[in-house]
Amino acid sequence: MSNPLLDSWRRLRAATWARSLEFLRDRSAFGWSLLFPVLLVAGIAFVFSGPGQPMFKVGVLAPAGVALDAKLHPFLATPQVRFYAEEPGAEAVHKVQLQRIDMLLDFTAEPGRYWLNEQSPKGQLLEQLLRGTGGAPLRREATSGAEARYVDWVAPGVLGMNMMFGCLFGIGYVIVRYRKNGYLKRLNATPLRAFEFLLAQLLSRLMLILLVACAVFTACRLLLHLRMEGSYLDLLLLATVAAVSMIAMGLVVSARISSEELAGGILNVIGTPMVVLCGVFISIDGAPHSLQVVAQLLPLTHLLEGARAIMLDGAGLPQIAPHLLALAAMSVVYLALGTALFKWRQE
Amino acid sequence: MPAVLQARDLVKQYPRVRAVDGVSFEVQEGSCFGLLGPNGAGKSTTIEMLEGLLKPTSGQVLFRGAPLGGHYRERVGIQFQHTALQEHLSSRENLRFFGALYPQRRPLDELIALCRLEEFLDRDTSKLSGGQRQRLLLAIALVNRPEVLFLDEPTTGLDPQARRNFWDLVQGVKAQGKTIVLTTHYMEEAYLLCDHIVIVDHGCIIAQGSPGALLAEHFDDAVLELPSAEADKLHDGVVYKHKGDTVEIHTPDIGATIAGLQAAGASLAQLRIRPRTLEDLFLELTGRELRT
Secondary structure (H helix, E strand, O other), X not given: OOOHHHHHHHHHHHHHHHHHHHHHHOHHHHHHHHHHHHHXXXXXXXXXXXXXXXXXXXXXXXXXXXXXXXXXXXXXXXXXXXXXXXXXXXXXXXXXXXXXXXXXXXXXXXXXXXXXXOOOHHHHHHHHHHHHOOXXXXXXXXXXXXXXXXXXXXXXXXXXXXXXXXXXXXXXXXXXXXHHOOHHHHHHOOOOOHHHHHHHHHHHHHHHHXXXXXXXXXXXXXXXXXXXXXXHHHHHHHHHHHHHHHHHHHHHHOOOXXXXXXXXXXXXXXXXXXXXXXXXXXXXXOOOHHHHHHHHOOHHHHHHHHHHHHHHHOOOHHHHHXXXXXXXXXXXXXXXXXXXXXXOOOO | OOEEEEEEEEEEEOOOOEEEEEEEEEEEOOOEEEEEOXXXXXXXXXXXXXXXXXXXXXXXXXXXXXXXXXXXXXXXEEEOOOOOOOOOOEHHHHHHHHHHXXXXXXXXXXXXXXXXXXXXXXXXXHXXXXXXXXXXXXXXXXXXXXXEEEEEXXXXXXXXXXXXXXXXXXXXXXXXXXEEEEEEOOHHHHHHHOOEEEEEEOOXXXXXXOHXXXXXXXXXXXXXXXXXXXXXXXXXXXXXXXXXXXXXXXXXXXXXXXXXXXXXXXXXXXXXXXXXXXXXXXXXXXXXXXXX
């Protein structure tokens, strides 16, 4: 007699094997998924390495309604320095540590204070300028930390974005194509169950995405000398859970559609806002609160925040646990929804 | 012999069309059963209800006397009209994959010999010809040693040579005693392969029986085909039918009709005589051509 669990495992294994083989043999698709992210990161590194940035960048914490000009403090009239209003909180000081800004001024405290990074030559220079402008004396708060280049910050974003599109389109397009050309209908005539089929698609896509992501990460690390403070294992764990949730998202989109054009449209509608909202190229720290709430509901946000915490700040598992939990919860919800909505054939 | 499959008052109602409208029939063990009819007659809908892939709106399908259960899919094999396979996989890999989905499998060598797959066994399935593809799909449908083999328009779109090759294969499968359910709109295919046929039109059965018995029941004549110019010379009481430049004369007594034509001075150089076919039967029953 056959054992139902063993039967199920045999079917799952066969479907995973068949799909993986199909993708690996599609050389153009496989090659492109390896080459594209490396090109993108290299391009960004090239663009942001040149001049054109303001010489100095200083965050200012001011009481509400007060303009950032010389009336607040004469130092704010210094030419060649870009002053901008910063949001209160630990994040602002963190930017000084990462040398993403050269100084932080705080006029909400009494007396006023300033932070500078003692490892930053630009910070030291600004301090001399500040002392020379007169005005009310400010209290010195020192911090330190190696400079975070933009490329170190943006690379996790680009790799994460590439992973996101790979997950959404890689799974969405394939299932929609299978439905459209009748392959799903053929599989439905076999003992293969919907959950086994979907899990097989997820597993084969997950293995390939992680393989590609590891290769691309290694290439970027070697070519761009990316900063990596934390544990590779933590990063792999985060990437795995994030990939599962994003693939599951693709399963939901492709659960019923049988037009590739419609699927492409919907996947773009989901993917493109994620690029903006989840902070791939630009931090969303300054964005309106409502947008930040929406961003917390998107898997890419948790992947990027977690990956940047590991790579730039050396965060460990306890620090990224909330991101892992959020991603795991999304995976469960999307998988359940994707299986419940799934249809083998065109309506 | 007991019936393997029974259809009882099957109805399939779609929002705007009643695709199948109360059909009942039985499929006998070891026979080749044909569902015959023009495009849109409800053949595919009916066969999909028999396959257990489509739920009837009302009515019932019984397999060996019982409703279709959870293991029905392991016991039947299906070849659809249009089926894509996974790209970049060879025929052999596709057979292995489909085999792994079933608890029982037929050995690969046996399938290869039965469906003549040797020459393209390791070729990517996207590079197969139409006929080779249908042979592979037939092998896939047989991979689990099914008790019933369903073939939905298996030779539609094949060239005549490939169609004949496919018929040979089906006859080979039939010779092994397998029960086959086939849909087709090729009357010749039905006549050649089927022991029992059901002719459907607009979702209803309009005739059923063995092809020979059906023809004998409806016709006692044969068909003579002649160019119009020659046939018009004969005026006695035979049935004429104009088809373009030719005329069909339907006559129970071929000898007398030919003698009459000769007496009337008609040239018989382009005379063709054929027996009645299922195409004629369909026309007789519905007043329409089958393939329009």
